[in-house]
Amino acid sequence: MDPLLRMESIVKAFSGVRVLHGVDFEVLPGEVMALVGENGAGKSTLMKIAAGVHADWDGEVLLDGEPVRFPGTRAAEEAGIAIIYQELNLVPGLTVAENIFLGREPVRFGGFIDYPSMNRMAREIMDSLHFDAPVTIPVSELRIGAQQLVEIGKALSQKARLVIMDEPTSALTGAEAEVLFSVVRELRSRGVSVIYISHRLDELYQIADRVTVMRDGRTVEVIPASGISRRELIALMVGRDLEQFFVREGEPAEEVVLRVRDLSRVSHAPGRPCLLEDISFEVRRGEQLGIAGLLGSGRTELLESLFGAAARDTTGSVEIEGEKIRLTDPRRAIQSGLALITEDRKGNGLILSMSVEQNLTLAALKDVLHLCVLSREKERALAEEYVDRLSIDVADLENPIGTLSGGNQQKVLLAKWLATRPRVLLLDEPTRGVDVGAKHELYLYLSKLAAEGVAVVMASSEMPELLSICDRIMVLREGRISAIFDREEATQEKILQAAAPAA
Numbered sequence: 001m002d003p004l005l006r007m008e009s010i011v012k013a014f015s016g017v018r019v020l021h022g023v024d025f026e027v028l029p030g031e032v033m034a035l036v037g038e039n040g041a042g043k044s045t046l047m048k049i050a051a052g053v054h055a056d057w058d059g060e061v062l063l064d065g066e067p068v069r070f071p072g073t074r075a076a077e078e079a080g081i082a083i084i085y086q087e088l089n090l091v092p093g094l095t096v097a098e099n100i101f102l103g104r105e106p107v108r109f110g111g112f113i114d115y116p117s118m119n120r121m122a123r124e125i126m127d128s129l130h131f132d133a134p135v136t137i138p139v140s141e142l143r144i145g146a147q148q149l150v151e152i153g154k155a156l157s158q159k160a161r162l163v164i165m166d167e168p169t170s171a172l173t174g175a176e177a178e179v180l181f182s183v184v185r186e187l188r189s190r191g192v193s194v195i196y197i198s199h200r201l202d203e204l205y206q207i208a209d210r211v212t213v214m215r216d217g218r219t220v221e222v223i224p225a226s227g228i229s230r231r232e233l234i235a236l237m238v239g240r241d242l243e244q245f246f247v248r249e250g251e252p253a254e255e256v257v258l259r260v261r262d263l264s265r266v267s268h269a270p271g272r273p274c275l276l277e278d279i280s281f282e283v284r285r286g287e288q289l290g291i292a293g294l295l296g297s298g299r300t301e302l303l304e305s306l307f308g309a310a311a312r313d314t315t316g317s318v319e320i321e322g323e324k325i326r327l328t329d330p331r332r333a334i335q336s337g338l339a340l341i342t343e344d345r346k347g348n349g350l351i352l353s354m355s356v357e358q359n360l361t362l363a364a365l366k367d368v369l370h371l372c373v374l375s376r377e378k379e380r381a382l383a384e385e386y387v388d389r390l391s392i393d394v395a396d397l398e399n400p401i402g403t404l405s406g407g408n409q410q411k412v413l414l415a416k417w418l419a420t421r422p423r424v425l426l427l428d429e430p431t432r433g434v435d436v437g438a439k440h441e442l443y444l445y446l447s448k449l450a451a452e453g454v455a456v457v458m459a460s461s462e463m464p465e466l467l468s469i470c471d472r473i474m475v476l477r478e479g480r481i482s483a484i485f486d487r488e489e490a491t492q493e494k495i496l497q498a499a500a501p502a503a
Contacts, residue, residue, distance in 0.1 A: 002065060004029045004193050005050060005081075005162055010059035012045055014403060017395050019045055021217045022059070027162065030191040032184060034204040034225060037214035037237050038435040039407030040393060043197050044086065046214070047164045050195075051083040052076030074103075080161035084151050084168050086197075086406060088346065092140035096131075097122035099139055100154045125153045130179045144344050145172050145295060152180065163187060164195045167406075169203060170432050173295040173461070181207050199435045201230050215239055238437045252287035252471055256322075257455040258424050263316030265298075265305050265479075275301045276479045279316070283424065283455040288446060290470035291459040292495050297476040299459040300343065303426045306457075307340040308333040320423060334363065337423030341413055341430055349413045352402035356394050357383040359401045360412055364419040386415035390445065407438035414442070418449075425449065427458040431465065443469050463492050475499050 003026040012020040020042045027033040035043050048054050050061065052070030061068050063079060070076040073083075090099050097119045098105075106121070108114040122135040129149050139147055148168065155163055165184075169177040184194055184207050196208060204211060208225040213236045220236055228236075265276040276298050283289050291299050305314040308327035318325055325336045333340075342349045350359050360383045361368050368378040383397050392411045394404060401412060410430065417425065431439045446456055446469060460466050466473050473490045475483045475498040483498035 001028050003027060003062070004031075004064065006062040007046065007050065008060045008062070010046060010049060010057060010061075012042075012049065012054060012057045015395065015399070019217050020057075023214070023217065024219050025212055027193045027195055029161075029193055030188055031210065032188055032194045032196055032208050034208035034211040035195055035197045035214065036199075036201070036204070036211060036233065037220075038437045039405035040216075041214040041237070041435075042217040043214055044166055044405075047083060047166060047195065047197070050076070050162075051081055051164060053083075077158055077160070081164070082155040082158045082160035082162070083164040084155045084166060086167040086170065088144070088147050088151055090139045090147055090150060093138055095138055096126065096133070096135040096142075096150050096153075099150055100125065100135075100157050102154075104157075121157070122153070125157055126150075128156070129153055129183065130176075143295075144347075145176055148172055149176065152183070156183070160192065162193045162195070164197075166197045167199065168196075169198065169200060177203070201233060201436070204233075205230075213237060234436050237435070252450065253285040253453070255285045256282045257285045257287075257320065258283040258457070259319040259322075260306070261317045261319075263302075263305060263314065263318070265301055265310055265314045268313075274479050276305060276314075279481060281474055281481065281484070283457060285453050285455060286450045287472070288450050288456040288458065288470045290466035290473040291457065291476060292463060292466055292473055292499060293459075293476035294499050294501075295461075296478075297499065298479040299476055300428055301479075302476065303340055303428050303457070303459060306333070306426060307338055309340075334420055337421075338426065339363070339417035339420055339422035339424070340426040341417055341428065343429035343432055345409055345413050350401055350409060350416075353400060355398045356387075356392075356401050356404065356412055357397040360386055360416050361419060363416050367419070382419060386419055389418075390415050391441070407434050410434055410438065410442075414445070422454065424455045424457065427456070429460055430458060431460070431462070439465075463495055466490075466495075467492070477501065 006026040008024055010020050010023040011018065023042065023046055025046060037043050049057050052073045052075050055069065055071050068079065091102065094102065100122045101118050106114040106117045119135055126135055129152060131149050133142060133146060139150055152168060168180060172180065187194055198204065204225055210222060211225050211228065212222050213220040215237060259282050261280050263276060263279040264274060267273060267275045279302060291302065293299050304310050306318065306327065308329045311328045318327055320336055327333050346352060357379060361379050364382065368375055368382055370378065380397065387394060390411045392415065393408050401409060431442060450456055467490055471487050473485045473495060474481060475495055477499055478501060485494060
């Protein structure tokens, strides 16, 4: 069978730095081809060439055996190629339906947008994704997982012959991911090809026919998905044998750094009076406390409340090293020694139009001032210190942070908050969209921070991650603490049982 898409000897450089070194890639009609590799391997760049985002490259792209070079994304879409980006690409103020058909709105006589038809078509598409919210609400009112489904719906609306999915499940729950897998299988049954990029390697064995492995801008191997183990796949990706998870070493001190008492947060949603209710816990110096729970359990809301991001809706007391503090806003939280790494690094973690240097020093401006004026020398010195400390791969600190890979962006986000010298580090899904090698580095660094006395509180939907690195795991269920497990007694079964809604 001839390939639907074939890319031969693809070379691409940014600012003189080559990121693709003669890559070969193909996908057959009706095939699910998984594309894997560490952050920075070149996966997203290769796919952006296929989707017309990048028009300046060397090599050859064949579609149905015919050479093509798309000048833009519209030309690629017209040729039947749709792409779902890792970072959400939605307009917050527009509705779900308006985002799905943006630039392709149905019109009626007189050139006016036919909103009833657009809303009806959007509803049909989103029903296939088991999306329950109205298609007439702004996407800004949706959580990030629901916004990811809108991105998928936008691609499906284009009736493409080839759909490229770049980390489509990074913000989805297990149930939402299963819905997506069923959509992928349905597309394959209709002869649609799917290129599936994911760092969640277990997903590939459920839906992929073949796997293409990339490393350092080159194609390493193309193999049947059923013909390689997870461990062998990781070894091909990173170029070395890597343990699946980092096992936490060392013990926390007895001194309590963070003490939370009777923290509650009201909800403004109908039918649910509280997002959080009577939350009380302690975190010791050098301890890594994990927060587990299903979607809607209150994990993100708890971290936001501790950081002062919902002061008007939050009650209760918070102490840091025995001193009672009033978290009226994030500025006060930072001054008190708290730092929060949010799950959406693009939306509220980084400013993509600013440089790596500016992003890294943004939360610690007081340390880079001289006589109340920004000192470029101090800013550069602070940025260089943390780039070196976290081994961030960046050619020039003045480059926009959007040019970095997802893993390096996440490192910059971590460095940004470490530059504030926090006593308590709050992390919300810190490894979302991060490859296995970068995860391993993050685990090592969190362990190092804990050894230095920093209290770490990490919310994650990946239970193996929590079980591997946390001293204790606190489980939330419907806004309340349902269980707290020590490392020795915690298991996936116990956590799931504690997280499941009460009968």
